[in-house]
Amino acid sequence: MDGSDLAELTALAPDPGTPALSVEGVSHSYGERRALDDVSLAVPRGGFAALLGLNGAGKTTLFSLITRLFDTRHGRITVQGFDVARRPSAALAELGVVFQARTLDLDLSVRDNLLYHAALHGLGHRRAQARAAAVLEDVGLTERARDKARRLSGGQMRRVEIARALIHEPSVLVLDEPTVGLDVASKAAIVEQVRALSRMRGVAVLWATHLLDEIEPGDHVIVLHLGKVLAAGEMSEIIALAQAPDLRSAFRVLTGTAVPAPETEDAGA
């Protein structure tokens, strides 16, 4: 390896100080309607950030921009320091995504869904097989590997999607309301599983939700409302900023809107 190779390798390796995911001054409109307005946020390496917002806050639009389904026209998004607009391949290789809608191919087996995704990330057969087995074990679904995806429950499908998002060993995992439509037990299991995986693998997580019970005191919370970031910081900082007794009240103070009560949360999902 010569000097220029080393220089390139250094350039490819992200600066340790760079956030795992950075969104700077991003705006997006659908025609006249502004969905995101000068949104900025950062998720540190290995950190867990909750993007808290009601339906219509702009969470899914932001995810579409982070994953480059939409082009970023205003602002800048980087994943591990790689600009999503300028170096999409490098950025997307570092990103694992769980979309709000179910995206498994129901006619394929669990394992085939994972292997297909591995191929889309250029993983060779042996590595793909090994990774598929490892991530299925991580989410506790090894015994369902041969089952068609359509035979899984909603919670199991979500776990397969999380496994799929991790198969290429990304540095950043983004999940767009991953617990929508799940029962209480499945929700709790998935939240706990992602937190554990994040801790074990050092993966940075951006977790979009409108459910307060998915947020823990140490999480970095970003409050997104009508396309704008109203507050960002640890839960205690958000509560202090709003001068409220708890996060639910703080959210109401900041947005002027109540978060759905736990028993009705999914009604609006």
Place this chain on the structure above:
Amino acid sequence: MSATTLGRARHGLTLGGYAICLEGVLWREALRFIHQRGRFLAALVRPLVWLVIFAAGWRQVLGVSIAPPYHTYILYSTYVVPGLLSMIQFFYGMQSSLSMVYDREMGNMRVLLVSPFPRWFLLIARLSAATVISIIQCYAFLVVAWLWGVEIPDPGWLAVLPALIIGGFMLAAMGMVLSSLIRQLENFAGVMNFVIFPLFFASSALYPLWQVQQSSPILYKACLLNPFTYVVELTRFSLYSTWNLTALLVVVGCTIAFTAAAILAYDPARGLMARRPGAGT
């Protein structure tokens, strides 16, 4: 391993990575096709209905006179085979576009589009997969047609392959452009009525163009403007181990144009998809 290779390998963008990605897309298309045996049967039955019923009925009425690439009078069933091969590819191209709309609605399309490989490559991989499957169907039909008594020249079995590749790719690309224009699965019925049937019937698939010219000069001009006509003619000539240069140029030109349009349509910066809120790309 050099730093460049290391960096690219981490991001899966080595030449081998491209090959793995292409193979993965082909494999998934094949698995879906195998799992949906009804699709294969439908794809085979449709042209066979034309060959066994339609062509058998017309063979006594329509003798096709000597015209290139044929060197002698031929039966109508022989004439219609290249058109039916193109029909298989046309329907599969449209079916593939239908499955893209379905994938978009179901969200599977996003999984493809968030791959680190370039968008153009992913779309071309998808087109290649559709082309390969349509060619398999074509050969299955050729075998049945041969068993039915249609004469297929021995060299034609292989000589037709390049035409099937180019024609299949063009029709799949056309389907992909259409899929970008269709918002919902329900709207696909309109494609059947306004795209597939007009293009199929206003072509040389079922009747020679010189006969069309005699009966309706306007329809003849429409047939000449129809790119599907050239896919049929390219297939017809290549089945007899000759090349129709005009057809080849038109098909290659249309393939490039449709592929470019499809890539543009699915481009997040300029494509139609980016302009729709919650488009479910």
